[in-house]
Amino acid sequence: MEHSRTHIAGALLAAAAVAGLPAVAGAQASEVYVAKLAPMNTTVTGKAAAGKVTFTIKGDSLTIATDATGLPKSITHWQHFHGFTDGKAAACPAKSADANGDGIIDLIETEPAAGTTMVPLIDDPVSMDVAHGTYPTATAGGALHYRKTVSLSALQEAFGKAFDGQKLDLDKRVVFLHGVPSDTKLPSSVASLGPIPAQVTLPIACGKITRVK
Numbered sequence: 001m002e003h004s005r006t007h008i009a010g011a012l013l014a015a016a017a018v019a020g021l022p023a024v025a026g027a028q029a030s031e032v033y034v035a036k037l038a039p040m041n042t043t044v045t046g047k048a049a050a051g052k053v054t055f056t057i058k059g060d061s062l063t064i065a066t067d068a069t070g071l072p073k074s075i076t077h078w079q080h081f082h083g084f085t086d087g088k089a090a091a092c093p094a095k096s097a098d099a100n101g102d103g104i105i106d107l108i109e110t111e112p113a114a115g116t117t118m119v120p121l122i123d124d125p126v127s128m129d130v131a132h133g134t135y136p137t138a139t140a141g142g143a144l145h146y147r148k149t150v151s152l153s154a155l156q157e158a159f160g161k162a163f164d165g166q167k168l169d170l171d172k173r174v175v176f177l178h179g180v181p182s183d184t185k186l187p188s189s190v191a192s193l194g195p196i197p198a199q200v201t202l203p204i205a206c207g208k209i210t211r212v213k
Contacts, residue, residue: 029058030056030057030058030213031056031057031058031211031213032054032055032056032057032211032212032213033054033055033056033057033170033171033209033210033211033212034052034053034054034055034207034209034210034212035052035053035054035081035174035175035207035208035209035210036052036207036208037049037050037051037052037053037068037175037177037205037206037207038050038092038205038206038207039070039204039205040092040093040105040203040204040205040206041104041105041180041202041203041204043103043104044104044180044184044186044202044204045071045072045180045204047070047071047072047142047204048070049068049069049070049071049177049204049205050068050069050070050205051066051067051068051069051070051144051205052066052067052068052207053065053066053067053068053079053121053175053207053209054066054067055170055209057152059152060151060152060153061149061150061151061152062149062150062151062152062155063147063148063149064121064125064146064147064148064149064150065145065146065147065148066079066121066136066144066145066146066147066177067143067144067145068143068144068177068205069141069142069143069144070142071138071142071143071144071177071179071204071205072138072142072179072180072181072204073138073139073140073141073142074137074138074139074140075137075138075179075180075181075182076135076136076137076138076179077135077136077137077138077144077177077178077179077204078120078135078177078178078179078200078201079120079121079135079136079146079175079176079177079178080117080118080119080120080121080130080175080176080178081118081119081121081170081173081174081175081176081209082110082114082115082116082117082118082173082174082175082176083114083115083116083118083169083172083173083174084115084116084172085115085116085163085164085166087169087172088115088172089171089172090113090114090115090172090173090174090208091113091114091174091208092113092114092174092206092207092208093105093109093110093112093113093114093203093206094113097109097110097112097113100189102187102189102190104186104187104189104190104202105203106190106191106192106198106201106202106203107178107191107192107193107198107201107202107203108191108192108193109191110176110203110206114174114176114206117130118159118162118163118173119155119159119168120133120135121135121136121146121148121175122134122135122148123148124150125148125150125155126150126151126154126155126158127158128158128159128162131196144177155168156168170209170211171209171210171211172209173209174206174207174208174209175206175207175209176203176205176206177203177204177205177206178200178201178202178203178204179199179200179201179202179204180199180202180204181199182197182199182200184199184202186198186199186202190202
């Protein structure tokens with residue numbers, strides 16, 4: 001029995017080390033990280049998004065849960081965590097991020113503060129398929145609820161391949177929720193990535209991920 005407990009504890013320590021997260025002692029222990037969402041671009045949405053994204057690590061399981069309200073209703077909302085690949089901590093952009101003065105902070109303008117898009121919170125986060133994964137849809141009341149459990153080591157492996165051996169380092173990342181209705185009129189100055197419409201990538205909420213447990 002003692003040998004079994006030692007083996008389990010060793011596995012947990014190894015998983016934490018691989019992911020760049022604090023070590024967890026004991027099979028039932030967990031680590032919890034939360035991003036409290038604050039609204040962005042409310043002049044476009046006409047709403048104030050709120051809620052949180054929770055990351056719970058237990059052994060080799062990472063459970064990601066989004067609970068948000070005040071979103072544009074009945075549409076799909078892209079959600080990801082963003083960050084830097086050089087160890088720098090990301091932050092949600094301030095109002096001054098609106099570099100072109102059009103009154104809107106677009107996805108490209110978030111990059112100096114928040115870095116690049118990293119992990120999509122989709123049906124299969126480990127796939128790292130930002131453009132084609134299945135994202136959650138808000139209810140008719142503008143609420144969004146998402147929950148997915150993945151292998152921590154599998155996600156870290158995929159993340160390391162995508163970002164040159166970097167670790168997840170959740171407490172150095174921020175979460176964005178994106179998206180307004182496709183018929184939303186936006187200035188031509190609002191930028192997006194490649195052919196993806198700006199309505200899809202427009203940030204509507206952001207939260208800094210912090211460790212709470």
